[in-house]
Amino acid sequence: MSLLEIKNVSKIYGELKALDDVSLSVEKGEWVAIMGPSGSGKSTMMNIIGCMDKPSKGQVLLDGVDISKESGKKLTEIRRDKIGLIFQQFHMVSYLTAVENVMVSQYYHSMPDEKEALEALDRVGLKQRARHLPSQLSGGEQQRVCVARALINHPELILADEPTGNLDEANENIVLDLFKQLHREGTTLIVVTHDPEVGEAAQRMIVLEHGRVAKEVVNQNFEA
């Protein structure tokens, strides 16, 4: 069974069809990039996969659960339990330190555990910076904290929204290396991006255009 299965999903805003009868599936452990120009529907797709929006039509099965019909409260629970989010603008709580930011995710999920949070930071190479506030961290460091935060509750799926959009090349490579490492460890990754370089790092690219799947490309050069 696929981890994520999207069947004939449409999202309609008044006259506008943001998504038009889209179907796709993502297997467990797979690294998929969703690509496309602005207005292609990738944000809408991301909101629906991230349990922050519901489709107008169709079915979304996440880990066997149909999330297209759930209430807001239930969606929050599913997001909390199954999805780790990474954002373009990092979004750290500005008045909390790196390790505390990781612990916020634990706090909403289950129980804050500083040791575990520090280990997660260690994994992204930021153990030394754990006690720094976001303002004292570089963009790349902030995004690595966010990766640690997304990982901390062992989600079924990591959903990254333009994760390298605000990073320079060096930091972009660090983040992509982290993704590779996560993929090797069996984490399912969905990366929404318009950056071809980021897209090509994935196992498979799904290109959206005008709310439809324009093409699917399997990366032949993908090295695990």
Added chain:
Amino acid sequence: MSKRRMFFKMITASLLRRRSRMLIALLSIAVGATILAGLVTVYVDVPRQMAASFRSYGANMLLMPGETADLDRQSTDAALSVISEEKLLGATPYRYIYTEFMGNQTGEGKYSTQLKFMTAGTAFDEVQKTSPYFAVEGRYPEAQREALVGKNVANTIGVKLGGNVRIAYDRVKTVNVGETQTELQGSAPGYYDAEVSVTVILDPDGTIKAVAMDLSRQTPFRVAGMTTDSFTDTYGVTHAESFTDQFKGKQLPLILSQSENDPDDYIDAVSGATASSKAVVDAVNAAAEVGVNTDTQQITDTERVTMSFTVVGLLETGGEEEDYIYISQRDMEDLTGEKDRFDVVELSVSGSSEELSAYAGEISDKAGIEARLVKRVTKSEASVLGKLQGLVFLVTLVVLVLTMISVSTTMTAVVSERRKEIGLRKALGASDNSIRVEFLGEGLFLGLLGGVIGAVLGYVFALVVSREVFGSDLQFNILLVPATIIVSMLVSALSCLIPVKRAVAIDPALVLKGE
């Protein structure tokens, strides 16, 4: 780390590391709490302060002789025991007497002037408590034979500070005049049941002094021998005294002689008027039965006592007190020869007019003397107090509302400022309730900090107000500290309700795509 610790870490970090905005909210709460605590402190303490201020207008309760008790040391002490010690600010007894001012002696018992003045005996240390408005030129009397003289009196008699006044008092004495005698009336049936009545005068020792007979209903010729200076008795013995003379010096009851051998102190009947004689004796005995009609005769006499005083103080009050001469209680006792007798006791009692009324009732019940409120003082005190408390209440209310508006506005701004953060928290899985609890938690924490600051600054504020307005220090009420903190936390939490509602409504999707 426990969930609760993380919660507190988050809300304290939000306040401590984000400063600026929260500082404004904290400031408004602290200012609100300060004014609140200050005003409430003043509000609570105002009755006491007012009472103290109003006491300078003089006594607010008077003790007077009552229906069942005179005003003396005993009844006064009983009355004062009703009032709790810390409430009783002063109790001044007054004894008023009419005295005569004696000018220079011009001859035996003759003086240049003789003017009548009221003289009051009192306790001067208490006077200063119950009549703080007394303006004394010189000083209050301390030793014996020193007097405080009212300005009017001093002007009339022309006496100056350090001068002397000689005053005379006529002590009234009651004396029994002559010997008291007792008069008795009695009657008894005589000849053919015709009534004989008598009046018997007894000496104080109970022996008969005189007997007067009314024999008008008897046959005149038969009783002729009863009224003559000498008479012959039924045994033919002639007595050199009248019939009634036999009674003199004898004790009641009398016994009529029945035979010649009877003792000498028996009464002998008049020959030819046996029945009437017996009737007289019966009537005298009957008079004794009727009862003793005592008639003590008293007259009053006066004894003049003259005493000289050194004028140590001149009294100015603008009132009737200027017409009096004030002397110590000791001197008053010497002058009148009477101890611990008062005409009025002036009390200065702190308390609301309800409390005072309750005291007055209890005093009447327990001590039997009358306690009156000086309405002019107690009424105006109650009225001013009511207005002042109303004002404080109103200002407090306004301050609370203003604080709430200010905190609410600031928190709303804080929520807008933190939209991204709230969206992030929701994206990370925070439920609506978590968001609510976190923001209310921040509000309560803000309220706690503001309340603590406010309680401290409020006390200082109240102290300043108290010193400036009432010129006296404040009684610190420890209960106001937790009360201030709780109220400011409540106000703060209430102010956060609308901002929290906004926070909950934020869409987590806004964190995506760098909106």
